[in-house]
Amino acid sequence: MKKVLIDLTQLPLQRTGVGIYAVNYVRRLQSMAGNRQLYFLVQDDDSELLAETRAIPAVVVLPLKAALFRRIAFRVLLEQLLIPAYALARGIDAVHSLHYSFPLLSFGRFKRIVTVCDMSFFLFPELHVPVKRKFFQFFIRHLPRADGLLFISASTKKDFHRYFPSSRVPEEIIPLGTDPARLASPPDPALLNGLRQRFAIDQYILYVGTIEPRKNILGLVKAFESIAARHPAVKLVIAGKLGWDYDTLLHYVQASPLRERIVLTGYINEAEKHALLKGALLFTYVSFYEGFGLPVLEGMAAGVATITSNLSSMPEVAGDGALQVDPHQPARIAEAIDGLLADPQARAALAARGLEQSRHFTWENMTSTSLAFYDQVVTPSAIVA
Structure with missing residues (x-):
């Protein structure tokens, strides 16, 4: 033995x-x-x-x-x-x-x-x-x-x-x-409604991960700012614990004219993450570098249309199940978000491909x-x- x-x-x-x-x-x-x-x-x-x-x-x-x-x-x-x-x-x-x-x-x-x-x-x-x-x-x-x-x-x-x-x-x-059965299952209605009330969110784009420079959250915020006027009901939810060197991001968000539409939740547990994923219009994870990119896989497995980076391991995880963009170009991130928000059918088709791709892991x-x-x-x- x-x-x-x-x-x-x-x-x-x-x-x-x-x-x-x-x-x-x-x-x-x-x-x-x-x-x-x-x-x-x-x-x-x-x-x-x-x-x-x-x-x-x-x-x-x-x-x-x-x-x-x-x-x-x-x-x-x-x-x-x-x-x-x-x-x-x-x-x-x-x-x-x-x-x-x-x-x-x-x-x-x-x-x-x-x-x-x-x-x-x-x-x-x-x-x-x-x-x-x-x-x-x-x-x-x-x-x-x-x-x-x-x-x-x-x-x-x-x-x-x-x-x-x-x-x-x-x-x-x-x-x-991933745990496909859990992620594909409906969220706890009471939990999701509680999160919606707590953070004053209805329609939203979601990011989940640690708040640190490598995750390119500032680029995501800038992309959101550039398309927000065309989608006035949509907010950006940034869910995750503070990592390090986050002051630049926090100061930028505080000074943004859209600060009321950019929500930082702090750390969320697995049940809260599941609920927020299931309630999101889009999941975005446009990191500069990942060793794997587990949130990308979780977003796809939850049946949410997902946007990720075309660098390091993320194409390996995403396949054709997520939209891949250059994270160094906020304009490309903005185009991807804008296009999917404007086209529910494209969003649903991408979500279906993502769900299928996630089954390989x-x-x-x-x-x-x-x-x-x-x-x-x-x-x-x-x-x-």
């Missing part, structure tokens, strides 16, 4: 990309783990992941004191000393780190598998907080020393090899997924591919149980 330790301690409580990936991976492991003995490291303040991991058969859950291990110094201590010591003591076959950083030493006794979510720390270093940038650049530089790499898109794998062309680490692509496929990769790395000739 293979023993795999999965480190979930890097995940913030407010779920965004990697957190959503982790939660859905754990949920699928409840029925797909097979004959593997799984060990999970979880922060003790993360009630959702504690409950989800404990639902897996033959599992060992190790809660850690969040008051300590959410601090960077203790994170390094955990990854570089405590995890290797535990893995050696328990005969762990592989340690899976879900977010770049990983144990640099294994003494040849256990395999180190790392999920690579994007390469923005190298491609766009100026779009990250300096301390965070230096921390993750350090570990990304050491990824060629790992024993297995999981990339969430072909685009991210290509970007990695652009910087590390000599890497010979075994690797696999694990496209992320499932959490079950991602999970089965990940588990097969564990076996391949631990025992190169292994066949999945």
